[in-house]
Amino acid sequence: MKDKFEEAKPILTTLMAAGHQAFFVGGAVRDYLLGRESGDVDIATSARPEQVQALFQKVIPVGIEHGTVMVRHCGESYEVTTFRVEGEYSDFRHPDHVSFTSSIEEDLSRRDFTINAIAMDVEGGIVDPYHGQQDLRQQVLNTVRDASQRFLEDPLRMMRAARFVSQLGFRLSPNTKEALTTSRELLKEIAVERIAVEMEKLIAGRYVQEGVELLVESGLVHELPIFRNRNNLVPVLESVTSRPLQDMASFLSLLVHYSTIDVKTFMTEWKLSKATKNKAHTLLDGLERLSCDPLPYVLYRVGEELLDSFRELMDSVGYDQLHPKTSVGKLFKELPIKSRADLAVDGKDIKELFPDEKPGPWIQNLLNDIEYHVLLGQLQNDRNTIREWVIEWNPHDPS
Structure with missing residues (x-):
């Protein structure tokens, strides 16, 4: 197992020694099986929240009403969630109620996609009731059970689907894609801030073109801020996402650079932070100066902190095709x-x-x-x- 799982093993063994079931779950397991660098390690257990609290010295009740606590171990934080099944999602985000269960299979049934509905025990044994490993091998995204119901519960899952396509290069199964297409209008029920988080991950994906292609083909793009009722911006979106972008500030800069949309409109509709706005203004100023000012002066105005982002944008606008030997880092150091x-x-x-x-x-x-x-x-x-x-x-x- 990877180091992250080894470091978290004592939490599982402690729970198991007390007579409880315990498994690694979620994206970390998926990434481990794909051989990718994993993110945070999450744990699911048959132990109730109060039982978890009694077993560990440092526990933060971050979502205890839904069965989740944060266990601190060796300087790291681990989400530990009691096996549960969920009720209706009347707010399109949180279940109206949860019921604890003793079955890991039942717990996995509430997950969004089969590739995220895989559990791993302390010895590396796999629990995979929804054939997520098969979908990993075939590089396909399937929802757990009915796709339309999963998207109705939390419409943000449609953006997560596009994000996984961008990050992993997977394709949607025909049933999942059809459900996404027919359910796309539900996205209006989701807070813009939540959509922006997924969009930022999508544009940074290795297969961003495929992710954006899904947004366009399914029509989900027309439910997104700034693109809603602006069909003329869709070709610009496809153009500026020909390669991964670092963040929303870079995305904003390119979109404004190649269209008639202004920064204020973009910021308002996407409800982005003042820090993002300031970063975008700096990057956009740099892009516009590339055609009229010497590069050393442009880099100076951009500043060292944003050099990587600006280098990315220079590639996107084809600056390297005109100046193939440009080394931004070297030029800046020599200023x-x-x-x-x-x-x-x-x-x-x-x-x-x-x-x-x-x-x-x-x-x-x-x-x-x-x-x-x-x-x-x-x-x-x-x-x-x-x-x-x-x-x-x-x-x-x-x-």
Whole structure:
């Protein structure tokens, strides 16, 4: 087993020593069987939440009303959930009630897709009542039991289906795809923030083109923010997702760059954070400057923190086809300054050169000019050198 499962084994053995059943479940098991790097390790058990609490020193009751607690072990957190079956989903997200059960098979019956309905015991033995391993081998997505019912319970599962296609390169079974197509309007019942989480994972998938293709073919794309009632944006979506993107800020930047949609509209409809908005503005500014400013200056404005994202966008807009030997990381490291704070002069220095002038935008404009020339190697980043250059070549004109 992988290290993550080995580290979590003591939780299973502790539960089993107390007479309870315990299994690894969820995406970590799926990824382990696929030979992929796994995420968080989740555990299902026949023990009731209060019994789990009694067995471990550090337990956080994160969702105890639904049978879930968080067990802290060796600095890691593990979700431990009691075997359960679920009632109706009147809010399209949470079951109205849950009932605990002693059967792992019954617990697996509530999962979304067969590839996620596989359990593994402490020795690596597999419990697979819905033939998830077969679907893994055939690279196909099937829901557990009736697809229409699964999507009705939680319509976000349709976005999860597209996300798994993007991440794994799987295809939907005919029945699952038909149910997704006919159920797509249910997505309007889901909070935009939840849809955005799945969309961000989808656009970052290795097989993002296949994921987007499913959105388009099924019509689910027309239920998404910004694309609803904007058919002209669908070809743009297909174009900008020709390769994986790092996050929603990168996605936003490309979509705005190639369409008439503005950042504010995108941000409002997708309900994205201010941090995402700021990042997108910086990336978009960099994209637009590629055609008119020297690359060192563009990279400087983008900043080191966003270099990887910007490198990705440069690839997407075909910049490397015009400049195939460009090394963004190398160019940035060679910049004489990395931020305005590295500049040898500041606004106070500039004002001292023109003591009779009132402070104003001219100071910032002059600093921008200095910054530009330093970045292009036309001016040494030395206080005295810059002062001489300002006086000789760029005197402030009070008029």
